[in-house]
Amino acid sequence: YTVDKHLKGLFVSAYQSYLFNRVLVARMPDIDKLLLGDMAYLHVNGACFRVEQPEVEQPRCDRFEISATGPLLGGRTTKLTGPAGEIENPILDGESLNEQDFRQMKHLGARGGRRPLRFQPRNASMSCGQDNFGPYLEFRFELDAGCYATTLLAEITKDRSATAAEPEE
Known part of the structure; x- marks a missing residue:
């Protein structure tokens, strides 16, 4: 094979x-x-x-x-x-x-x-709306070759509440 x-x-x-x-x-x-x-x-x-x-x-x-x-x-x-x-x-x-x-x-x-190891999106914007499927958020941005939208969206949407809730030492 x-x-x-x-x-x-x-x-x-x-x-x-x-x-x-x-x-x-x-x-x-x-x-x-x-x-x-x-x-x-x-x-x-x-x-x-x-x-x-x-x-x-x-x-x-x-x-x-x-x-x-x-x-x-x-x-x-x-x-x-x-x-x-x-x-x-x-x-x-x-x-x-x-x-x-x-x-x-x-x-x-x-x-x-x-x-x-890092990149900056260009022409970034966010809008809210609603369509036949319900409410949504729309993110628009431009990235250089080799940069991934999934990486940017993961950073935007990650849960920071767990880190913020940790007690200070």
Whole structure:
């Protein structure tokens, strides 16, 4: 039994997303902070550069000009160093994979690279209404390629009451 090339590519892409999401969860508490050794993403043009002085670059991050990135594992994935690498590398190393494994699957679309850990929707709006099915909320927004509406909606609709109800220590 053989698996279609497009289905294999889908499996590889899903695995890359799985690894990216694991890194994202690990970085989530401080998602808006750059760390030494990060690869920063320039939102204006998609270029990446290594963060060597996080205290110098942080104001640009605060203005959402740049963001820390997560891996799309493949031959073109830049490995992080320093404190950023101490978070990301154990996650990737724990999978017993390396870039060479993905180089061999380049024909399936596993080129690799990095994408920002956060994004900003553009032209966002919300409206309420009612139709034949009842009341509804409508969210409208634009996202860059590689950003997912499901991620944005999950953040908008998540239950924060459990966190808010926790007693302070």
